Amino acid sequence: MNPLLSPFDTAPFSQIKNEHFKPAFLQAMEEARAEIDRITENKEAPSFANTIEALEFSGQQLDRISSIFFNLNSAETNEEIQKIAQEISPLLSEFSNDITLNEALFERIKTVYGQRDSLDLTVEQQTLLDKKYKSFSRNGANLSDDKKKRLREIDAELSQLKLKFGENVLAETNTYEMHLTDENDLDGLPEGEKEAAAQLAQSKGKEGWLVTLDYPSYIPFMKYAKNRELRKTLALAFGSKAFHGDEHDNQENVLKIAQLRYERANLLGYKTHAHFVLEERMAETPEKVHEFLNELLVKAKPAAEKEFTELETFAKELDAIDRLEKWDGSYYSEKLKQKRFNLDDEKLKPYFKLENVIDGVFKVAEKLFDLKFQEVSDIEKYHDEVKTYKVYDTSGNFISIFYADFHPRKGKRGGAWMTSYKPQYRLNGENVRPHISNVCNFTRSTPSKPSLLTFNEVTTLFHEFGHGLHGMLADTTYPSLSGTSVFWDFVELPSQVMENWCYEKEALELFAKHYDTGEVIPMELVQKIKESATFQEGMQTLRQLSFGLLDMSWHGVDPSGITDVKQHESEAFKDTNLYPDTPETCMSTAFSHIFQGGYSSGYYSYKWAEVLDADAFALFKEKGIFNKEIATKFKDNVLSKGGTESPMVLYKRFRGAEPKVEALLERAGLLE
Secondary structure, eight states: OOGGGSSOOOOOGGOHHHHHHHHHHHHHHHHHHHHHHHOOOOOOOOOIIIIIIHTTOOOOOHHHHEEEEEEHHHSSSHHHHHHHHHHHHHHHHHHHHHHHHHHHHHHHHHHHHGGGGGGGOOOOHHEEEEEEHHHHTTTTTTTHHHHHHHHHHHHHHHHHHHHHHHHHHHHHHHHHOOEEEEGGGTTTOOHHHHHHHHHHHTTTOSSSEEOOOSSHHHHHHHOOOHHHHHHHHHHHHHHHTTTTSSTTHHHHHHHHHHHHHHHHHHTOSSSSSHHHHHSSSSOOSSSHHHHHHHHHHHHOOOOOHHHHEEEEHHHHHOOOOSSHHHHHHHHHHHHHHHHSSSSHHHHHHOOOBBHHHHHHHHHHHHHEEEEEEEEEESSSSSSSTTTEEEETTSSEEEEEEEEEEOOOTSOOSSOOEEEEEEEOEOOOEEEEOEEEEEOOOOOOOSSSSBBBBBBHHHHHHHHHHHHHHHHHHHHOOOOSSTTOOOOOTTTTHHHHHGGGGOOOOOHHHHHHTTTTTOOBBOOHHHHHHHHTTTTTHHHHHHHHHHHHHHHHHHHSGGGOOOOOOOHHHHHHTTTOOSSSSOTOOOGGGGGGHHHHHHHHHTTTTTHHHHHHHHHHHHHHHHHOTTTTHHHHHIIIITTTTSSOOOHHHHHHHHHOOOHHHHHHHHHHHHHO
């Protein structure tokens, strides 16, 4: 019996074997096709219910299987799962095209769309109708047959190229190890980091210490290791992922992905991939994105250059460093930060035991949104390390299931993300509640210490939990408009706004307690966290802007003239460069956000959402960071509404006005 084809509520991980996936996909696709046939063969005149709603609720089993499979491919993959992904992705791409290029189905949708003004639809129904119509028209429904055929070919190839891109980055991350046997090479590293490196070596049956390209291993080494040559070795390994001209090289994949996306946009009548993408974003056009990025660039660049000069002078005074290189940045920034604020992560980490931070983010959610998290052991998990929770409101109503997976493993991609195993929606009088997951890569516990987070990891946890709340508190009718199914440049608002609580005394006192003594974090440390929040903000902003500009340089142009990935990247970075270039590194070949994830033509949205979040949090600061009235307005108008209305309408309903870029510049200390 295939567990994926039997009815289930929570994912039946313990029963699923790899060989179950492909047959389950194939059968679920068949069933979904049959559901589509029932819509197109319906003899009744097309209506909102028998066409739009019927389409919305079709293929639910396929969606569940897909979410389980692709979530595992990110968080707990192996060669067999990767091979299945390569086989399944083109089939799913073809299935998706079979629907959007189905003429009989589109005719019915067009009929309903044509009558939209006389149908007396709710706002959410209007949005759904608009989205369904656009998902067809924007994906080729109006094309001629030969163009439809080419579109299918492009989509099938893109789905495989994106997977291959991600597999190459993961393989490069997994294979690299810096094996150290002389303890002097670890000079400068805090004891906890040394212990973690020794533990890692031991787990691989090696003497000494191991440093890898996983963030919890890589970042501390770059920040604290005195040995400049070893920092250089590690930085070059990190910066050259999938850029070695070998079987894991991504240069060809990058060029192909950019070219195919451009061709696809042209087929659909758009000038570039960015024009296609941004039509369904708050930013609307590539011109607006460039205007936005350049406005911030003008404000941030003088500050960044001043900070960089200061850092260079500091490194020269301290260690007679003539020229500051990329592998020096973290190290000397940390030293300068310690000197200026007498603050380093090692002072802070004892107050951020992972379990306490989790408890803290739950308490913040309770105070703001009346939520209670209850850890349970009766929900199946895909790995022993995953924690499972049932979420209730304070009246005892069931809200959501929450999975949390916090540490790096061999089969897990780097970074941190939120995802879902089941969306929220309403059907047949029932409000079906969502199953949400946060996946991160945080420092593990060691024999002598629990898992202690850096402050950056604390903000990451709050960030992903913000996305999680967007999923958990969803309260819409239709699954495709639920939770994080919003315009991409709006999706980072709930996550980024949550980070603000990490800097507030009232919130920190709830959870920042010394793991050994239980002492609450001292006020002077809280003050230093706040003061240091804008440390090197100019350089940080420039870095983010450089990624946004690189993204637009791949997707906002005709890429057919680009033959050299590195040369193109250097050109895109020319206005944001501070450090000397390193010819052996290349960011594009490992820029998974835009070449594997969903951020193509959308990387600017991190900064865009920072404007929203700075503006939104200014209201909390004004009224009180746990002000129930403001929190409820945020929940009712942003978190629960998903993509049911235009994001700007929702934002203005919460805030009373459009967001102001000054809020961000003021918070970042970049206003003149």
